[in-house]
Amino acid sequence: PAELAEIGYKIAAYPLTLLSASMRAMENALELLKQTYDDPASEAPTVDELGLLSFKQVQDIVGFNDYWIEEERYKGTEASRAQETWR
Numbered sequence: 001p002a003e004l005a006e007i008g009y010k011i012a013a014y015p016l017t018l019l020s021a022s023m024r025a026m027e028n029a030l031e032l033l034k035q036t037y038d039d040p041a042s043e044a045p046t047v048d049e050l051g052l053l054s055f056k057q058v059q060d061i062v063g064f065n066d067y068w069i070e071e072e073r074y075k076g077t078e079a080s081r082a083q084e085t086w087r
Contacts, residue, residue, distance in 0.1 A: 025051055 004012050029052070032045040047054065059065070 001012060029050045032050055036042055036044050053061070
């Protein structure tokens with residue numbers, strides 16, 4: 001970054017950094033799951049061992065609460081009744 005500043009850049013984007021980090025995390029999690037699958041006698045890896053977020057954290061990040069608020073808002077409407085037929 002210092003070299004970029006020297007030649008006039010104010011910001012640098014590293015688009016592959018997050019992609020690379022997420023790919024590595026997926027590989028690690030899949031390897032742990034595979035080890036468990038290959039040896040059914042072994043205990044399943046924990047959320048911490050897999051490096052996962054808790055379900056609560058996933059809900060917060062994805063915005064489940066916002067979805068549920070909208071669901072409550074539309075309950076009893078025609079759209080809600082139509083959706084119920086597809087469940």
